Amino acid sequence: EVHLVESGGGLVHPGGSLRLSCAASGFTFSSYWMSWVRQAPGKGLEWVANIKQDGSQKNYVDSVKGRFTISRDNAKNSLYLQMNSLRAEDTAVYYCARDWPGHSAYDSWGQGTLVTVSS
Amino acid sequence: QSALTQPPSASGSPGQSVTISCTGTSSDVGGYNYVSWYQQHPGKAPKLMIYEVTKRPSGVPDRFSGSKSGNTASLTVSGLQAEDEADYYCSSFVGSGNRFGGGTKLTVL
Numbered sequence: 460e461v462h463l464v465e466s467g468g469g470l471v472h473p474g475g476s477l478r479l480s481c482a483a484s485g486f487t488f489s490s491y492w493m494s495w496v497r498q499a500p501g502k503g504l505e506w507v508a509n510i511k512q513d514g515s516q517k518n519y520v521d522s523v524k525g526r527f528t529i530s531r532d533n534a535k536n537s538l539y540l541q542m543n544s545l546r547a548e549d550t551a552v553y554y555c556a557r558d559w560p561g562h563s564a565y566d567s568w569g570q571g572t573l574v575t576v577s578s
Numbered sequence: 579q580s581a582l583t584q585p586p587s588a589s590g591s592p593g594q595s596v597t598i599s600c601t602g603t604s605s606d607v608g609g610y611n612y613v614s615w616y617q618q619h620p621g622k623a624p625k626l627m628i629y630e631v632t633k634r635p636s637g638v639p640d641r642f643s644g645s646k647s648g649n650t651a652s653l654t655v656s657g658l659q660a661e662d663e664a665d666y667y668c669s670s671f672v673g674s675g676n677r678f679g680g681g682t683k684l685t686v687l
Contacts, residue, residue, distance in 0.1 A: 494675070496624075503581060503681040504616070504624065504667050509674075518674035554623060563612035563671035564629040571623060 461485040461567040463555045468572030475545050475576070481538040481555030481569055489513075489533040492558035494565060495540050497551035497574075505551075508540065509558065523549075545576045582607065582668055582679035589685040595656040598682045600668030601649060608649035612671035615644060615653045618681075619664045627666075628653060660686050 467479040479495070494509040508519045508529040517529050528541040538555055552573050556565035583601040590596035600607065600615075607613055613631045616624035626635050628644040631651060641656045651670070655662050663686040668679040 496678075504618075504669075504678040505581075506669075506675045506678060520675065559626075559629065562614075562629045563610070563676060564614035564626055564669070565616075565624070565676075566626050566629075566635065568623040568625075 461557065463557065463567060463569035465553060465555050465569045465572040468553065468574045470575045470577065471545055472578055473546060473576055476541070476543045477545065477574060479540040479542065479553055479555075479572060479574070483536045483538065483555075483557075486557070486567075488531075488536040491560065493531060493538045494556045494558055495529060495538075496554045496556050496565065496568075497549075498554070498571070499548075499551045502551075507553070510538070542574070545574075547576050550574060550576045582670060582677055584666075584668060584679040584682045586680070587683045587685065589687055590655075590658045591687045592658050592660065594658050595654060596658060596684065597652050597654045598666055598668075598684070600651040600653070600670075600679045602651075602670055602677070603649055606649075606670040606672045606677050607646065607651050607668075610671045611646070612676075613644065613646055613651040614669045614676075615642075616667045616669065617662075617664045618667065624667065655684070658686050662686055 462484045495507040526544045552571040554571045555569040557567040559566035615628040618624045
């Protein structure tokens, strides 16, 4: 069974940094694109970033370019999101999601980790 | 990078059918047959219900169906059941990632 578990969320001041992690199990992690999707309180879903199987290609939504970095460690079956220069509008639940190959859809999701940016 | 447009709410009585629309542009919904729909219950992670406009993942009831015409995709839930009450989000491939809709809260009356 596919299992994705996020961690690393918390309260951080504006301008601060945070690193999210996603531990994957139940599938061959190195064979899948992976994504981060966020959801601000009471709001809709927003795709944040994705990364190719070998980490050689990364894409970001415009609002986080230059501030967030997605990475992965296939040996540890883990996905990461380094978030710098955090803003109030980055406050959200951050989900780790598996990209279903060839279908441009997310077929497995973690339970999410809450990031709150506030002074 | 504007979100796809969905009605904020929809409703129907048990047993009825309800359709939720998702409007984009030729750069997203209209440009690709990669529209997906997600169901999200309060406090839970989203669940994939429809992919590639019309296809259902294994385990999703056939009461859920999808379609597309031009720049607008639609999700239809037939034979509404109480457990269908949830938020629904559409999503479209946009080249480097996916773009989501603002979400529709489906209420079963």
